[in-house]
Amino acid sequence: MSAKQINPFLKSALEIGPIIVFFAAYLLLKDRVFTIGGTDYQGFILVTAGFIPLMLVCTAALWKLTGHLSPMQIVTAVLIVVFGGLSVWLNDxxxxxxxxxxxxxxxxxxxxxxxxxxxxxxxxxxxxxxxxxxxxxxxxxxxxxxxxxxxxxxxxxxxxxxxxxxxxxxxxxxxxxxxxxxxxxxxxxxxxxxxxxxxx
The missing domain is CATH 1.10.132 (Topoisomerase I; Chain A, domain 4)
Known part of the structure; x- marks a missing residue:
């Protein structure tokens, strides 16, 4: 099934927006350390934790609006959850x-x-x-x-x-x-x- 056409600016925002937000958040928090539950987390880990749901929401929105996701988009979302989740869980x-x-x-x-x-x-x-x-x-x-x-x-x-x-x-x-x-x-x-x- 072919993808539905949507506003190209909206499509670009959903595809590239999470990466830009990740970059901006990293610049803001890169030198900070957050103590949560007695464990210290660098800013990078906190930014990664926020990036995972943001990417999933944007990917879901793309699927809802276009009715289609490319294999690369699907694999990317899965790997972000798996490896981003491992980074947050293991603080690595x-x-x-x-x-x-x-x-x-x-x-x-x-x-x-x-x-x-x-x-x-x-x-x-x-x-x-x-x-x-x-x-x-x-x-x-x-x-x-x-x-x-x-x-x-x-x-x-x-x-x-x-x-x-x-x-x-x-x-x-x-x-x-x-x-x-x-x-x-x-x-x-x-x-x-x-x-x-x-x-x-």
Whole structure:
């Protein structure tokens, strides 16, 4: 079933809003320590605790308004609950920092399995946005698969070797910028394999 069309600004707010709120809350609380039930919690943990229900509410609102959620949105919500919950429960920020790694690895592996079968699972998700010939989808899928594995590795390097603040900036802006720049550099592929080039 295709998704219902909603106001694009509302859609963007529901998708990106929780990340912006997380970033702003982190900047506000990053240097504070909260004692709850005799246990000290860094600001990052409290912000993570608030991010989980906010993300779930926004995801539920998207589903209610559009009647559809992508596989990535569903998996992301599940991993936020699991790894965000572990970070809060165990008072250990490392679990939440692992989440992007697992998301990118899972989708990289899924796309790779499709490639081994001679299929583009990316096409099933994005065909309505970018009509391409089969050859174009296969090339784009190979590139996106490599991108996902690269981002998974990059996230691991950054959270394991740099400060929490650096990771938050990377998670909020770096990952989004990387995906945006990637698709900006695929113009020649879209022109070469776009169905519009074939004519009627």
């Amino acid at each position: 920020e490392r679990f939440f920092k692992m989440k992007p790694t697992l998301i990118y690895l899972m989708f990289g592996v899924a796309l790779g399995i499709g490639l081994l079968r001679g299929e583009s699972y990316l096409r099933k998700v994005m065909e309505g946005l970018m009509p391409l010939r089969h050859e174009g989808w296969m090339i784009l899928t190979k590139r996106v698969t490599a991108l996902f594995f690269g981002l998974a590795l990059l996230n691991e390097v950054i959270w394991r070797t740099m400060s929490t603040e650096t990771w938050v900036y990377f998670k909020t802006f770096g990952l989004t910028a990387a995906v945006f720049l990637f698709f900006m550099t695929q113009g020649s592929l879209f022109k070469r394999y776009g169905l519009e080039q074939e004519g009627e």
